[in-house]
Amino acid sequence: MRIRFNISIISAILLIISAMTLATVVSVWVVSSRTAEITADQMFESTSSLAEARLDRLIGNALELANLGATQDTITADLGNGLDAAPLSLLISALTQTPSLYSLYYGYSDGRFLQVISAAGENAVLAAHKAPSATRWIVRTISAATGEGASSDRIQSWTFLDANLATLGERKEPSPSYDPRKRPWYISALDQDEVQLSAPYLFSSLQQPGISASRRLADRGGVFGVDVTLTQLSHFVSQLKISDHGGIVMSDEAGRVIAMSQNFGIHPPLTSLKDVDTVLARGVAQAREGQLGDGTHFVDQDGRKLLVHQMEWNMGMRRIDITVAAPMDDFVSHIFAMQKQIFFMALLGLSLFVTIALFFANRMSRSVVYLAQDAERIRQCDFTGEPPRPSRIIEFHELGKAFSNMKTDLSAYTHALEVSENKLNRLVSLGIAMAAEHNGEKLMEMLLLGAKELANADGGSLYILGDDKQLHFQLVRNDSLGLAYGGTSQTAVNMPPVAMYDGEGLPNHKNVVSYCVHKGEVVNTPDAYDHVTFDFSGTRAFDEKNNYVSRSFITVPLRPRGGDVIGALQLINAREPGSDVPIAFSPEIQNFVEALSAQAATAMYNRNLLEAQEKLMDSMIQLIAGAIDAKSPYTGGHCARVPELAIMLAEEASKVDQGPLADFRFETDDQWREFRIGAWLHDSGKVITPEYVVDKATKLESIYNRIHEVRTRFEVLLRDATIERLEALADGMEQHVADTAFAQRKAQLVDDFAFIAECNVGGEFMKPESIERLKVLADIPWQRNFDDGLGLSYDEMTRYRASGPSQTLPVTEKLLDDKVTHIIEREGTVHKMYEGMNFKLDVPQYLYNHGELYNLCIERGTLTGEERFKITEHIMQTIAMLERLPFPKHLARVPEYAGTHHENMDGSGYPRQLTKDQLSVPSRIMAIADIFEALTASDRPYKKPKTLSEAVKILSFFKKDGHIDPDLFDLFLTSGGYMRYAERFLDAERIDEVDISAYVGA
Known part of the structure; x- marks a missing residue:
């Protein structure tokens, strides 16, 4: 069983106000506390990164210079005061470019030493070296020892130069105790091929902490070194503001202090962090002893909560610990004060809001009841009813107005929906009609007129892309001007085509139609008279000539699904229903026109494809027919x-x-x-x-006219007659008798061949007596002396072998014969090929019969x-x-x-x-x-x-x-x-x- 709770507006408002007030206070309390922690952590991260970057710059410059200086040529044996030494200018230039460095120097294996110190107005440096106040550079040299362990003959020279390298003073000291070969930086670099970085130590001449970078010279004759003081690092650390009581400390791996903020207390350099007697220092020492690792941590020290952030900086074998520390009170004390103020203000505001809520609750409930009733009417699609009653509460008053506007808008939207539904129905009906239309001109006209109807456009044009790469007008319509070109208008379009490319062969993007086809994009132009992208000069000239205003345009590419653009549809001057004033084409109308164009383009493409297939089929058919005729x-x-x-x-x-x-x-x-x-x-x-x-054309013709074979046989018979005449004369026959017999024989042969040749030509009818004469002539014998089985094709040889065994030469042949080799058998597939086709022709036994007498006896034709x-x-x-x-x-x-x-x-x-x-x-x-x-x-x-x-x-x-x-x-x-x-x-x-x-x- 569900339990329902009913609550009044007054109670709801009071509950909401109380809950929101409490939630706000708690949220501000929690978020502000968390924000303080996050801010401190981010600040600590940023400060540590800055300190680390400073170390990188200081020591990185020293290492780079140590590598560079070690590659330079060594100086001559006599250093003197060093002013004539070859590397002097290089050392001064390097120190000028890197002001954070203290000095650069060469130490040689024979004890010689050349050092350039940057004074740069540093009082501590000037005082330590007893230099004049204007000193900018200090050049220090030590001469070589003459014998092993000897020092009495060594001279140490100090020369003080101003910024222009002018000498301000000079001091010489005999038998100096300083020997570069015994210094740690020299010893560590001498046996290594790479640059070496020393641990922090006190410089002997300056008595300030610093770090040395050194590298062995290329010829192994000494070491080049770079000194970096940590004084500037301490200054930098002190300048990084953490909080009122926070600070930064840097220490080496031995726990000695290198640099620290003033909040840690001022102590001699390189002292142990444990010896610094401040709350921050003890908190940092506690964090390090606890090995909390990198990151931000909370440490309790002397009843105070500290924020401590640790990170390590490493360079080769050297490590420097960077620690940022500050009391938590520095970050949350003002937040605690703010939280108290918010709490008291929330209580005051709650009292005030409750009083006001009680005053307006009753009025609100009445307004809500009426609005609920109005909402129910709207749910029933009833947009009538009286306007909501005015309310002194702005929100309810605005809500009432919103309800009234909503009813008005819903009524308008309902009407617009009905219009859209009608357009959609029209779009569907047009799509169905276009899909069924086979006439190309009617199809294009349906597209243009349908698009004009959907968009209520005053005019429009349809372009088709031709094989000449130009857009040709197919249809032009304009209601106001009464223009109707192309299609069923019976008036041809006389407008020049739109060029797709300019004179240089580049795409024509000036014309909106060619641009639309090139890009395949819809171009909606609200006002052609306020448009600079496309050239509408031709349109303006047309308007001026016809007293017309072509204001709004929409140009849609005609692209079938998955195909190339085949043309474009352009509509001009959309209008509100019942008005002639041109307006811009709305996005909704654009969608309808695009959908219709896509359907029409597909229908046109399919129709063109069908026509192309029909043309191809017709061409193939005509090609076959032509080939048969050409055969x-x-x-x-x-x-x-x-x-x-x-x-x-x-x-x-x-x-x-x-x-x-x-x-x-x-x-x-x-x-x-x-x-x-x-x-x-x-x-x-x-x-x-x-x-x-x-x-x-003749009876004996097959691949060729075989009458020539028959004529050759007559030539053989005539030759035989000639031979018989000569043989008769040789046997003693009288000349005239032999000649007479030969002439008669020749005349008979000539007449017989002429008769056979005439029969070969064929005609409408052949007489029976001609056939009988052919049969008589066919039996005339002649002698064949050569093998007729030679030089035959495979098929001929097959028929030849089927005629029986070959005869012994010479062989007596008939003048005209029907041989077995003349018969070409039918393979028998013709009956299967035509089975079930109801053909009623008698199929001859043989495929072909090339018999000579058989063909010459054809009664009609050939x-x-x-x-x-x-x-x-x-x-x-x-x-x-x-x-x-x-x-x-x-x-x-x-x-x-x-x-x-x-x-x-x-x-x-x-x-x-x-x-x-x-x-x-x-x-x-x-x-x-x-x-x-x-x-x-x-x-x-x-x-x-x-x-x-x-x-x-x-x-x-x-x-x-x-x-x-x-x-x-x-x-x-x-x-x-x-x-x-x-x-x-x-x-x-x-x-x-x-x-x-x-x-x-x-």
Whole structure:
């Protein structure tokens, strides 16, 4: 069971105020305390880093100079006072550039010593060396010892120079106790190849702490050293402000103090940290003894809480500990005071707020009740009702106004939503319509007009990117000016295209349309008259000429999904509904226009792609047809002329509105294209027909005309007759008798060959007596003395071997013979190829029969039965090939149109022996077109081309015999189609007068 608590506004406000006050006090208390700790830790981190950086700079400079000085050439044996020493200028220059250094010096293996000290106005340095007050540089030299351990003959020279290197004074000291070779910096560097850093120690002459960096000279004749005082480091440490009572201390690994802030107390340098008797020092010593490690730690010392931050600085074998320490009170004392003040102020504020809350609570509750009622009405989508009552509480008053504004806005948004829904519905309907539209011009017009409607634009243009890399106007519309170019307006666009590139070949980004296409970006121009990015000078000139103002523009690229930009859509002057004042195109409208453009671009792209595929398919079809025609020089142009004639007759048939042809129509472009493709492919099966069969002009022709073989045999017979004449004369026959017999024999051979050659040419009919004579002539013997089995191809050799064993030469041959080798067997695949296709042609036993007598006895024409079937087979192959192709639905009848032009109306045609009722009108048209083109063709080697009247007369015989459609034949004549075709494709001498009245209706 749920327990519900009801609480009034007054109680809620009091509770909220109390809770917020308490939360604020606690939050401020906790956050301020934590902030103090974080601030101290960050300050300690920063101060330690600064101290560490100072050490890096001081000692890093010393190490670099030690490395550099050790590489310089050594000086001469006599140092004198050092002013003439070669390295003097180098040492002074180095000290000038690095003021933190104390001195630079050379110590040699023979005891000599050269040192340059930087005084730089330091009183401690001047006092320690008893130098004049203006001294800037102190040059110190020590001469070499003359014997081992000798010092009485050594001289130490001190020379004091001002800033201009002028000598201010000089002092010499005999038998100095200082020997560089015994100093730690010399000893440590002499046996090492790298620079050495000493531990902090007191400089002998200055009595101040410092560190020395030294390195052995390259020739091992001494050591170069650099002295760094820690005085400046102590000054730097004292200047780093931690807190009122905090400070920094630096110590070496032995725990000796190197530098410290004044809050730790002033003590002699290098004393132990334990000897410093201050709270901070003892706290630091305690932290180190406890080995708390790096970072910030809290340490209790003498009842006080200290913050101690430790870190190590390392350089090779040397370590310096950097410790930052401060009492915690330095960071939180003022915060404690602030926290107390906040606490008392919170109590005072709480009392005041409770009094005010009690006063206004009642008024607030009434306002809330009314607002709740108003909210319920809004939830019910009821935007009516009285405005909320005024309230003295600003927030409630503003809330009431907000409720009122919300109702107004919701009402407006609801209306806008309805408008957007209508636009969306319109967008969807336009998308569906554009996807279904196949006409390119209508599709572009739908896009432009639909976009104008969605955006309520006054005008617009559509550009398409051409192959010439220019944007061409396709459509222009403007309501105010009444302009309508392109599309269904029947008015061509006469505007120049927009160049995509300038004269130098660079992209044209000045024009907004070309820029949009180049970048593929939408360009929304609120005011073309206040725009400098693009060149709108042409637009302004148009406006001035037509008294128009082209204010707002939106230019959208037409890019199909995943493709390149194909053009652009540009709308001009958006308007509020019911107003003619141009406004900017809103982002919402831009989204709708972009969506519509994307759909249209995809539809246009798909349409262009489909058209390109159709053009490619048409070109391939025409290429195949052309190749078939080109395959035979005697049939060239047939596949191209038949479609022209078929389309011409189909167009006339589509105009007939009465009689048997009244119901025939090609309603769509797809139907016309389907018929055209069928016409182009009507002889595609001829690809399997050998050229020598299609082009066979004589009976003995195969790959070549074999009449030449027959003639050669006659030459052999004539040669035999000549030999017989000579042999007769040799045997004693009289000359005139032998000559007479030879002349008769020769004349007979000449006549016989002429007869055979005439039979070879072929004709319309061959007489039976000619066939009998051929058979008699065929038996004339002749002698073959050479092996006819040599030089044969593999197929020929196969047939040769099948004819039986080879005969012993010489062999008696017939003048004309039908040999086994002339027979080419059919492999038997033709029946399987055409199974189930309802072909009704008898297939000959053999594929080819090249028998000489068999071919010469052909009664009509030049083709054998096998060859006629091979030519006839082209229509079977046409149907077989085309029916295997996956034609789309709108091209499904292509095989029918291409494969029925040899069918007759009476069922006597081939290959399926279809009747008139089984043949469509387009199929009957194809039959007439194929026959008429063949009759009038002038490129057939086996016949003389017919005149126009002869062709029409022969075609009328086909009509009477029931081979072609009589209605289409009559229409062919009465429409004048026969004459139009003749004027296009026939020579002028073959176009004669035709009396169509003798054939129409007969």
